[in-house]
Amino acid sequence: MDISVFISDLLFEHDCVIVPGFGGFICNYRAAEIHPVLHIVNPPAKSVSFNRNLRTNDGLLVNYIAKTGSISFQKSQELINNWVESSKSLLKNNETISLKGIGRVFSDIEGNIQFTPDDSVNYLKTSFALKPLNAKPVLRGKEVDFTEKFAYETKKHTIPQTGVWRIAAAIILLLGIGALVQMMRMGVEVKPLGLNEASIFSFLTHFSRGNEDTMQPISITTAKPVSDETVKAVAASVEPSNAQNVVVKKSTATVVPTEFHGYYIITGAFSENKNAETAKRDLLKTFPESAIYCEKIHGLTRVGYSVGSDAKTAEEKLKAAQADNADYWLAKK
Secondary structure (H helix, E strand, C coil): CCCHHHHHHHHCCCCEEEECCCEEEEEEEECCEECCCCCEEECCEEEEEEECCCCCCCCHHHHHHHHHHCCCHHHHHHHHHHHHHHHHHHHHCCCCEEECCCEEEEECCCCCEEEEECCCCCCCHHHCCCCCEECCCCCCCCCCCCCHHHHHHHHHCCCCHHHHHHHHHHHHHHHHHHHHHHHHHCCCCCCCCCCCHHHHHHHHHHHCHHHHHHCCCCEEECCCCCCHHHHHHHHHHCCHHHHCCCCCCCCCCCCCCCCCCCEEEEEEEECCHHHHHHHHHHHHHHCCCCCEEEEEECCEEEEEEECCCCHHHHHHHHHHHHCCCCCCEEEEC
16 A cells, blocks of 8 residues: 555645654755746745665554544554564565655665755745746846937036046146145155146146236236436435435445346235335335245245255244244245
8 A cells, every 4th residue: 555645645734744663754944946947936845855774663654544444543653563574575575665746765876875856846834826927037128219309408507528538637637736845835845756836736737828817917026126217316306405404324234136047035815005115114124135025826925035056955944034024935936
């Protein structure tokens, strides 16, 4: 008598069915899965496995056969024992035992019992009547139908790719130059690059030629000595009655070139012209022998005085000047 029908019925209700003296059939939950190549979606199920060490009679299979076949418990036990003896004989002869809806039991080369499940039957009740589904890939059209008006508006408000890169490059360049200028204002010397603030601002002046109305040329004011002709002109303009009380002193300032190329200590940058003129007059009084630097760049007028053409000497004078005002900084022209 084939008892595979009774085992299959019990697997729907129980996770383990033991055949006394032969082994136990165990059901394990298996989640839904999709085949990576065939794209087949399998529903959740119970996978059946076999354990030959489960041989103790728990009475489940014997009672079910007795109740279903309307036979006695002893008669049911005899049927199971006969099936077990017959199955063991087949396995010794290297034959395969087929259990309908459950799987196949056979012996390998070493004489060990092996089991191959039959996946045609799903013993999970919640997945009853669910069949494997073929998941076909969704094909989407690549062409999008635009109206003429929408295409025109899109083209109108789209920034060209080259324009975006140019704007980004200009922003990065300006940020880098601003960082270098700030470092040099703080006294950091960028020797590996061979840069100084004068060369930086010279580049900015060339870069901003499009807005020449915001730039003003450099004006160098120097302390000029009073000539004999000037003294005579002043004396002639004074009335005779007061001439004896007028004393004109000739300036002792040395002759300074009208344009000096070297280092300048910048004492301030002013947005209003009157403040810049006041600072320039103060420098003329304080440093009568030095060339005065006055230049307007990007809306601010810078005012300073010359400290020679030697870099080391200029730095020493800058440190001495910063003792009075730490905001002073060095420029080269």
